[in-house]
Amino acid sequence: MDSWKFAEGGGTVIAATERVARELRIAYANERRGNGKKAWLAPRIYSFRSWVRRSWEASWPERQLLHPAQEHAAWLYVLEKSGAASGLLSRASAARQARLAAATAERYCVAIEPGAFATRDELAFAEWHRTFEELLVQRGWITEEKLPRGLLQLLESGVWIPEPQILLAGFLDETPIERLMFDALARAGVLLERASMPLPSPGHIEALRPGTRRVQFRQAACRARAALEAAQAAGAAPPRIGILVPDMAGSRDSLESALAEFVAPHTLTAGALRGRVPWRFGQAAPLARHPTVAAALDMLSLDSYRNSLELVSRILLAPATFCAHPNEAKSALDLRIRKAGSPRLSRAAIQAHCRAERERGGQAGAAFAAQFAGWLEGPPEPERALPSAWADWIESILKAADWGRHDLTGEQSQAVDAWRECLDAFRAMDGQLREIDRSRMVAWLREVVTGRGFQPSVDHVQPISILSNRDATGLSFDELIVLDMVGGNLPEPAKPVPFLPADALARAGVPGTRPEESLARAQRWLDHVVRMAPAVTLMAPARDDNGAVLQPTPLYTAWPSAPSEESGCQSHLEGIVRRGQQTEQPPEEWVPPIADAGAEDIRGGVSILKACRVSPWVGFARHRLGLTPFPQPQEGMTAALQGELVHRSLERIWGELRTQEELRRLPGLPDFVEAHVRAVQLTEGIGSPNGFGAGMAAVERERAVELLVDWLELEKRRALPFEVVACEGRTRAVLEGLALDLRVDRVDKILAADGSNRYLVIDYKSLARLDRAAWECDDEGIDEPQLPLYATFADLRMLGIPRIDGIAFAKVCEGATDFILASNFADRLVAEGGTTGSGVADWPAQVAQWARSLTGTTRGFVGGDLRLNRRRFSRDRFSADLDALVRKRASAAAASSDDPF
Amino acid sequence: MDDAHDLELADSYARQQALQVDRSVLCAAPAGSGKTELLVQRALACLAASRNPEETLLITFTNKAAQEIRERVMRALSGAVGPKPEAEHACTTWHLAREALRRDEELGWGLRLNPGRLRAMTIDALNAMLAGMAPVLSGMGGALQVAERPEPIYRDAVMSLFAELDELEDADAFRVALGAVLRFGRNRSEELVPLLSQILAKREQWLPLVARGEDTGIKPVLEAIILSRLDAVSRSIPLRLQGRIAAAAAAAGRCAGTAWPDNTVAALSEWQRLCGLLVTKQGDLRKRLQAPDGFPPKVAHTEDMKACLLELQALADPAGLAGALTDVAELPAPDDTVGAAAFADQVRAVLFRLAGHLKLAFMRAGAVDFAEVARRALDALSDDQGATPLLQRLDYQVRHILIDESQDTSSAQMDLLAALTSGWQPGDGRSLFIVGDKQQSIYGFRQADVAGFLALERNAGFNGIPLKRLQLTRNFRSDPAVVGWCNDTFRKIFPILDDPYTGSVRLSPSVPARAAGGGAVETHWFRGEPHQEEAAAAVRAIKEALTHNPTGSIAVLARYRSHVRETLAAIAAAGLRYSCKDIDPLASTPAVGDMVGLIRALWHEQDRVAWATLLRAPFVGLSYADLLAVTKGRTSGSLLQALRARRGSAEISADGSCRIGRFLDVLDRALSERDLAQDLGRLAQAVWYELGGPACVTAGEAEDVRATLRLLREHLVGGRPDSMREFMDALHHLYAAPDGGGPVQVMTMHAAKGLEFDTVILVGLWRGQRRPEPPLLACRETPQGTLIVPAPGPRAGEGHQRLFRLANRLNRDAERRELLRLLYVACTRARHRLHLMCAVSGTDREAPLAGSSLELMWPALAADYAAAGAARASSARLDSDLRCPVTPRLRVGWTYPAPQNSYVPPRSRILLPAELAVREAGAGCDDRRAHVYERLVGTGYHETMARLLDRGEQDQLPRLRESLRSSLIARMRMRGMPEPRVMSAATRVLDLVDRTFASRDGRWLAARRAVSGNETAVAGYLDGEWVAGVVDRFFVEPDRLWVIDYKSGGEGLTGPDLDRYMEAERGRYAPQVAAYARLMSELHRLPVKAAFYFPEAGRMVPADVPCPTSSEVQSAKPVEA
């Protein structure tokens, strides 16, 4: 009998699944309207689950039915009290499994008698189960899986009187508890009927063997497209197309992409039709994944102590919040935080960045920073609170971030509604969770929101249904495509169920516990599936995603022998690609020379020359286009930061000491150094306890002190007495009309062996591998142009230095402290064999050579030189971020390419 | 020839023996020996002897191999139904399969229909299964996700370890240790992450020892190493020589005693003096003696010593002896390593704590690594009391275990196997079949340890189970010429003896089983670095192979992916079709680079490099001049804003204006759709399409772009990247998949393991390798325990430095030996022809570059080089030209073509019922935005009224009150009423019901009537719209249908406030009630009157809606409800 006729006659239809029930209701509504009816009573068509629940609730029970998250919380509570679960890597997952095992036991009527339980897991479960049952009784709770039994009791006691006529629809494999229920109903005099299965005989079957899974999804999409196009051409209503997959999680993304590309490319681009997606998934995606909801969860996750930069960034950049502010403003604050270099942020630190942005940022940035700072202050966060109190707090927090307020699209507002329902479900957990702190709150809310599926309702037809094999039973289609019909999926291999003894499960007929039963079940299922539509396509890919061979299921035998690699149709994308690349090679590129560096906003000093040294193109990209590397904060200390700490400490130290003589006279060098390093950390915030934690700052101080003491010991040993005449002085050099801002680490006035005064520019370096070769010139410049630049073009008179007689690297690095010197008075600063040598033979010639080279480099930059030295470029680790711009292929130098895997 | 014949006989015998399932077997199966077929045969034999197919467990190295074996067993079973095949080995398989099938039929397994019953899996899968079966026992708590790339989890653990610095007291010993470790890494925690991650990945080696307190530091391990090295020397120098050497050395005054020293640690210095006499500093056996060393010429002890030295040279393995002597000479004295040991102790303490943090990190991530699963699986099988019931059950189920590739199993995997077989008794019908080839052990870096296999061989047993040792020798794969060449070559370079200490194995030669068929091995010699020449020669070899056999398979193999770049380019340039596996990093292909630029730009407006990449990408195609015009005066800040500001500027060329305009239009259109803008993956895809990304790529590149987007989606949470850094990291581990079909395949030697090809071309053999920087920490697993040695600082003592060198030397040697085996694997892939591209250094020394593969093969190939005569010289590399990097760009007029065959589904209005018409409706509040208290009180009121009126219990309230209250409380709790308000809410509901029955209006609407209904779900189709809803109450009185909507709010309001509330509600819900009224009037064909009922006020108020009049419903006929 047709279910709609049955329902029309006032009978109740119980469907095996919610999906079948829904299909029947759709059929009912269509039929009513087709009959010209304008209004009708909603039919009594329910899924078994919902029918049980309705019937049970209609008796006005006094026990509280737990929703899934509540039940999970109760299980977790039981586990947390139990000794057996202590030390588990994931108690939540154990609780979930235990709940599943208990549900299986209810559904399949497996008695939980500790006697039959032997392994430690089984025994532990038996104990948890007992505690859980006690808890249910004590608190007046009941779980959904227990409702059928509850209902049976009500039936027996006569409290509940079932409907007189019931039609069962779509049941392929009844579970024992369902069977028990139907038998009891029959005994109670209910007129039970069973709806016939979709088609009396199998539809037309076609079997395909796509070469790979990727090809399989494309073939499936092409099939669907062909069916839709045929109906469209014939002016018929769209056919109902079913696509079945055994593993939804592993197919969802690939299948959806294939459908989008091959069936509905209009959904891939912006436009009015973008939302018209012709397919629908049987299982909704978790609400937690919806952007709007994810943004809310992110905001709640922010704590006051240690937040990852990623989290802060997600909050700042989310389009769903603070919608009044432009993206530019949000990203500006984010960039400021990144530049500060710390990957972990306290609330206070974020506040400080907001302040900085308000003071120094642009107008839009400042406005956003102000609101964001206000939001951070936020309504006071309770230490611990009931979920329902948290829920109110959450609402206020979100409101303060404009979340869910600005004109939402239909889909977004549906998501917001679903979120509100979840908040209710969360509120309902007062009894299970009691007072919890913020991190537990977030975890539980996440649990609720992840458990809730979200699929926006749409107002267009979605002819393609994508279902898991299990969900499809009882449905019918015009065209059915069954994917991944490989031996490993059908029959389903046995899956161990922890916690329940295998033989008990097998006896109870739990699917997947006995191979013979799995086989029979699979055969039944296949027999059912081929009757679900007049046209059925079975697909078994020949290889999996990793290239391993797959065998088609042996339950069907007429598989083609050779796999096919063709999709069966061409996608829009392929169409464009096949027309050939529509690109042209541009003519030789050029850029105008620099006319006015200030107007171009060119910044930088020596860095320009260094970039040009890598390649003129790099100088152009970095300094004329302003392509600075996007900051990537690092954990802990960085070389740059440590260098800064050493620099600043030395500046302070020499500011106080001035001369070598004084250094030599100083008692207690380590304490002296320590005081200065500490001062730099505290007053200048470099490597400070605030930014890095007290522990890290202390360790770093120890390191710096040790290093600096080593270094100063070396300075003591310098043969020629010296006086430090300049520290960290600022000056500039003008080359080819380009003014470069410079910072000089230090200048020493040295009493040379001949009694004259010599001036030496010193640059601190922490690289161990550095020698005089760094100052050698070739056609493309100088590796380390900084000191040669001081010796040639820098205007040091600004610092009171009359001339430069030499340049030196001061290598302040662990285990390799040393001076590298080029001068007109010595080869070394620390004597070897009693002498310091006599210096560069022809100093003026050396200086002239440097000058020529530096001029040449600068001329290239100013003139708009765009050339790239690929070899040097790929060796420079500071240029890797520009790889894509120069279209660099994998370099042999890259570390990863030396890994054979 | 006779030798070969014997070997053949032995081989046949071994193959027969291998099929005896009543005994356990260790089978050595060299390359090409038909190992897989043998495994299939043994599996079939096991099946025929099983009660259930599940009793046979096949363990393979990869998932792919598991699938392949299963497929082959199933194929054999299917074949057994057919006629007997001709070939001999196929015939064996056929017979065995028939036996298995007979068993299947006898016991009704249905194996051919149910292939899942055949248990073939990797050890990782087995571990996961075991751990999943025992959430408690394994301590996992459930089947946690196993992270393919656990690096982020390790990183998390390391960072939380260092965070401890802030929490501990200054004087705390652990804090001191942690500080020391950090200092050691120059305080750059980021730089310590890779190192500590590596150590964490290997924790199966050290953690159990440390955890059990059995790891007592460096000294005991070192002492054990010393003893084993002394032993090695003693064993390789014949006794008779020992005495003479000692005596001569004593006479020369170089030794204290006159006898050969004992094998004790105390005698180390004596030993070292002796060894110093026998080897030079360069590590060669000494040939000359000198007077200053105490050996003046023409003295008896000098002559005697000379004679001894000559005899040593003549021993079987002089190189091995020299190595052993050098080892001893270089050993640090245990007492000399105190500094290193103290620090190593600190490291150990830190590592132990780190392992604890790792556990917490696993918890946070909800995922674990494979090593963790393995450890936990083992825990599930055995505890302090021995075998667990789980194991007993399993033990009962598994009777035959077959293990493939056993040379590459790690010690943890061996432990698992030991647990699985722990209850086995000889003769109980259970069997172990271990097959492997120690010559092909190439996974040392994955903790595989060939020493395990050597131990099996040495002990001829495993875990108390005697193993019959079998050796296969026949090679069915390769042409005799290839087999012969491999035998000759590798014999010369493989170690002579197996040695677990150094990880060396010796070669067992193969006998060709195929008839000679014109196969050959060809070496191509060059001088210098033949980048271009090698590529050209490889192309020639491919072409030659193709002429010879157009369908034959050809493989180009290299040790590292970077070694095939030039060859790959040459193959492509020659127009040959090829496919490669994991060669080209996806991230480095231009199409993907452009896509990544787009993704990053859309993610972050301030990422200027990304924006420039995007603007320069072919599908935007801005010239440098135009880009400069945009950035002029704006070298910082948002490039997008700069672009907007400069749109239409005169400084920009016409072409540029056009491109900028199109770009901004596309971008703004996409950004204006908020759903789209929220999801970075969709947004990037949409923009890429419309900008013309597809028109700028080849089909292969399009596939790469798809893969990039897929990966991005995996890294999105709610449309935003969870961590951009992790996405980028993951991208660098993906490889482009140019699958051009055709017979040529390019891959690494590792990837070729288990495959075979007609022609194999080895490239890059000559490429040298810079010596890697010494690690911060040298870890070496020795049979005596794990040696962890930190790099010596500038002030470290000699002992520490020696120790560090020792550990590094051990590692390097093991790597070299593994490289030898890798080359063996590579060469033995060839069926017919093998080409080796070789080169000697371009300078005067005629030898391969240091660190090259060829250097290892040189002892065997030097003669070949000499015979080859002049080698071709290499040309210079051509990649240092200086040019502006150019990018192709899309034609300026290009527009995105509207899709032709896109299926746009029609609006559903006409075709399908709207969602609200089909969903299951329930009673309750319909204001989703009201506060939860009001909503739930409302729902409670609706339900209570329905319940009372449905059952005609209008006047039973006093009797039912308490049970209703309890039930209401339960419902409120389920639905989310805050616990503190549950009681008052229930009271409130009952109060509202009381008020209802106390009011005149309330009593009237609640009165019993012939036709009435409560919370009635109705649906319909009116004026082309689907409508549906739940009518709180309706009844016919007397000739009209009344439709009542309850409004339960307004708590606490009185007087005008209450009136205002009611007025507002009336207005708000008027449209809804109007729709209900229409539905009800259609349904009942009666004129309808609609009203709101406010229990708070006890008043019914007519709804201000156009109610259908009786004229519209002519044939009024009440329907039974």
Ligand code: SF4
């Ligand atoms: S009056 Fe009705 S719609 Fe408003 S909150 Fe109460 S139950 Fe909900």
